[in-house]
Amino acid sequence: MAAAEARAEQAITRSNPFDLPESALRRMRNSKWSKYGPEILPAWVAEMDFAVAEPIQQAVRRIVDAQDYGYPMRGGDKAGVAVAIAFATRMKERFGWEIDPAMVLPLADLVQGTYAPVLAFSEPGDGVVLQVPNYPPFRDVIQTTGRKLIALPMRDVGSRFICDTAEIANAVDARTRIFVLCNPQNPTGRVFTREELMAMARFAIERDLTVISDEIHADLVYPGHRHIPFASLGPDIAARTVTITSPTKSFNIPGLRCAVLHFGSAALRERFLKRIPARLMGDPNAIGVDATVAAWTQGQPWLDAVLAHLLRARDRLIARLHADVPQIRCHAPEGTFLAWLDCTALGLNTSAFDFFHDKARIAFSPGEAFDPACSQFVRFNFATSMPILDALLDRMTTSLRR
Ligand SMILES: Cc1ncc(COP(=O)(O)O)c(C=O)c1O
Numbered sequence: 435m436a437a438a439e440a441r442a443e444q445a446i447t448r449s450n451p452f453d454l455p456e457s458a459l460r461r462m463r464n465s466k467w468s469k470y471g472p473e474i475l476p477a478w479v480a481e482m483d484f485a486v487a488e489p490i491q492q493a494v495r496r497i498v499d500a501q502d503y504g505y506p507m508r509g510g511d512k513a514g515v516a517v518a519i520a521f522a523t524r525m526k527e528r529f530g531w532e533i534d535p536a537m538v539l540p541l542a543d544l545v546q547g548t549y550a551p552v553l554a555f556s557e558p559g560d561g562v563v564l565q566v567p568n569y570p571p572f573r574d575v576i577q578t579t580g581r582k583l584i585a586l587p588m589r590d591v592g593s594r595f596i597c598d599t600a601e602i603a604n605a606v607d608a609r610t611r612i613f614v615l616c617n618p619q620n621p622t623g624r625v626f627t628r629e630e631l632m633a634m635a636r637f638a639i640e641r642d643l644t645v646i647s648d649e650i651h652a653d654l655v656y657p658g659h660r661h662i663p664f665a666s667l668g669p670d671i672a673a674r675t676v677t678i679t680s681p682t683k684s685f686n687i688p689g690l691r692c693a694v695l696h697f698g699s700a701a702l703r704e705r706f707l708k709r710i711p712a713r714l715m716g717d718p719n720a721i722g723v724d725a726t727v728a729a730w731t732q733g734q735p736w737l738d739a740v741l742a743h744l745l746r747a748r749d750r751l752i753a754r755l756h757a758d759v760p761q762i763r764c765h766a767p768e769g770t771f772l773a774w775l776d777c778t779a780l781g782l783n784t785s786a787f788d789f790f791h792d793k794a795r796i797a798f799s800p801g802e803a804f805d806p807a808c809s810q811f812v813r814f815n816f817a818t819s820m821p822i823l824d825a826l827l828d829r830m831t832t833s834l835r836r
Pocket residue numbers: 480542543544545569616620648650680682683688693
């Protein structure tokens with residue numbers, strides 16, 4: 435092997451300080467490693483197989499060691515204010531988006547952050563526009579609150595997925611109230627460009643829609659792409675946008691339950707609070723608050739290292755799929771640690787999820803959870819170490835050779 439090739443191979447396979455071995459992962463009581471049996475390798479729910487950033491560990495340890503379990507105050511204020519300030523500071527530093535911490539409502543999770551604005555800004559029977567496929571709970575929110583789903587298809591145009599609001603022009607009517615935007619998009623991994631976002635903004639303004647912009651994957655963006663907060667596009671779009679995000683995906687702390695909801699104007703916040711009292715939203719707990727603040731203010735060196743690894747993992751996944759199973763279609767995600775695999779050309783006689791579960795002993799996320807029409811798709815979570823990623827790819831290729 436030439437020296438350059440050997441170096442490249444070493445770079446691909448070298449381990450990271452944050453890698454956790456399979457034995458440690460199998461002892462975890464998280465969803466990812468608990469749901470399926472010991473025979474199965476999990477690559478489904480959006481949790482990473484990595485040890486968290488040391489500042490987060492220290493923040494959690496500080497609370498536990500001191501048994502500091504009272505109603506949390508930080509800097510003379512309720513602890514949620516510290517989260518709002520850390521969020522505002524991070525948005526300015528990373529995305530040049532200037533916001534007022536007073537417009538931030540801390541909460542426990544983003545599904546709650548989707549339900550609440552849907553309830554506040556629409557009535558049963560009203561329409562909600564949602565990119566499809568999408569994160570499954572969004573569909574649940576629309577169904578369980580009795581709203582009408584208006585699907586905005588994410589179309590595969592050869593090199594990536596795009597959505598065009600012109601396609602749903604006739605489906606949107608005076609009772610359509612909300613547009614749920616997910617950017618970076620789960621599961622396609624798209625990071626929408628400024629032009630695409632501007633087109634969505636014009637659509638929201640023309641149709642007088644409130645936008646719920648889920649930006650939870652904003653920190654997980656690969657070179658060549660840039661995350662643009664939707665509400666940063668201008669004051670008129672901010673005034674109709676509720677942004678929801680949390681550090682749970684990028685810093686791997688989903689069990690600590692802390693998130694934020696940001697209103698793009700005081701009027702929007704007032705309208706919301708008239709329908710949904712702040713007390714109904716609850717407060718995040720002290721450990722979640724301190725872990726979030728530590729992640730957002732001190733976690734970037736860890737995240738930079740994780741992103742460098744995720745980029746190598748993404749490229750390895752795409753290269754191996756193209757080489758070993760070219761029938762599977764997959765565009766390199768521009769953001770997120772999730773790849774959306776179109777297995778239609780394999781001609782399976784079961785769902786793609788069932789095939790890989792039964793024949794490869796892998797648990798992906800089933801495509802039909804993201805769109806009932808997508809049973810021949812699976813979502814592949816590649817936030818794992820290179821040895822586990824290789825084991826997943828080996829299992830896939832072996833199952834298909836049989
Ligand atoms: C797009 C999107 N929104 C919201 C969530 C929920 O995040 P959490 O439960 O940590 O609030 C997820 C989790 O995977 C997600 O991918």
